[in-house]
Amino acid sequence: MRILGIDPGSNATGYGVVDQSGGKLIHVAHGIIRPPKDVGTADRLAFIHRGLTQLVSEFAPDASAIESIFVAANARSALVLGQARGVALAVLGLTALPVTEISAREVKKAVVGTGSATKSQVQAMVKRLLELEKVPPTDAADALAIAICQAHAGKLASLGVRSGRSRRRPNLSGNFTLRNRT
Amino acid sequence: MRILGIDPGSNATGYGVVDQSGGKLIHVAHGIIRPPKDVGTADRLAFIHRGLTQLVSEFAPDASAIESIFVAANARSALVLGQARGVALAVLGLTALPVTEISAREVKKAVVGTGSATKSQVQAMVKRLLELEKVPPTDAADALAIAICQAHAGKLASLGVRSGRSRRRPNLSGNFTLRNRT
Numbered sequence: 483m484r485i486l487g488i489d490p491g492s493n494a495t496g497y498g499v500v501d502q503s504g505g506k507l508i509h510v511a512h513g514i515i516r517p518p519k520d521v522g523t524a525d526r527l528a529f530i531h532r533g534l535t536q537l538v539s540e541f542a543p544d545a546s547a548i549e550s551i552f553v554a555a556n557a558r559s560a561l562v563l564g565q566a567r568g569v570a571l572a573v574l575g576l577t578a579l580p581v582t583e584i585s586a587r588e589v590k591k592a593v594v595g596t597g598s599a600t601k602s603q604v605q606a607m608v609k610r611l612l613e614l615e616k617v618p619p620t621d622a623a624d625a626l627a628i629a630i631c632q633a634h635a636g637k638l639a640s641l642g643v644r645s646g647r648s649r650r651r652p653n654l655s656g657n658f659t660l661r662n663r664t
Numbered sequence: 665m666r667i668l669g670i671d672p673g674s675n676a677t678g679y680g681v682v683d684q685s686g687g688k689l690i691h692v693a694h695g696i697i698r699p700p701k702d703v704g705t706a707d708r709l710a711f712i713h714r715g716l717t718q719l720v721s722e723f724a725p726d727a728s729a730i731e732s733i734f735v736a737a738n739a740r741s742a743l744v745l746g747q748a749r750g751v752a753l754a755v756l757g758l759t760a761l762p763v764t765e766i767s768a769r770e771v772k773k774a775v776v777g778t779g780s781a782t783k784s785q786v787q788a789m790v791k792r793l794l795e796l797e798k799v800p801p802t803d804a805a806d807a808l809a810i811a812i813c814q815a816h817a818g819k820l821a822s823l824g825v826r827s828g829r830s831r832r833r834p835n836l837s838g839n840f841t842l843r844n845r846t
Binding site for chain 1: 704705706707708709710711712713714733737738739740741742743744745746747748749750751753754756757758761763765
């Protein structure tokens, strides 16, 4: 089971690919799609579109997960975030990939153990869980954390702990969620 | 010069195609892309993506125009609107179509003569300007109005009235902008 996690943003769209096999999580890839800054919005969004389409084609994930609606500070920033998120969702829809939306809070709770975890706590736990040599940059770490959260939710679902509907609310208590690094 | 106008929305994305030839506006097509309601967000956005891609392929416009950022009532609706708008912009970027963003106020001013025009005033003026047999539905009328506004701005630019940069602010005083239907 290969999962693509996406943390969409107009300046930086993080992605993380994780394999889940027999309860083990294996890191496959992570990175950040950064559109050029000196082009118009349409070209920037097309850049994100092309990047994500290429990732899906290259890594052939079985499922995907994306951060669910974040209540932005204001309508303007929500619209800008929405644009990048819309492109990511459209790519996932076009490639017929199952999509689960997970809130940032749920991701943090699953990975660090608390919904109020800091960015650096998420980075450190992602590094530890995936046995990475170094801490991934924040946007990519968030995307990996989303994939990890979904991998675990999927595992629980396959064990019958929770019915496997999209948009399920993961409530993880497995071994890696309890290793809170504070 | 053929212009595609888009009024993006997650439930209804209006489009309008207008030819501008020697100062004359000719209606080509208009309609509304309505994604099915019983599918997830990714599938809905993919539906809009496919629909717009097909329109660009079918009508081969020379340029496009889209409503610029609308300050929504709240962050949640801005995010939902942003998602549809992001998909539309990505399609325009992917097809390398020039994009001009025009505010709703500018469109109303150009088409009806006042920035505070009502939906039905826009519909009536679009019908009149394009010599349509009946009033187009609101989302399609808005998209046609955006295309008309851009067609006129483009004409002024080509006459040297205004330098032809994207995101220019149309300030129209041509014959059709003065025929206010109140």
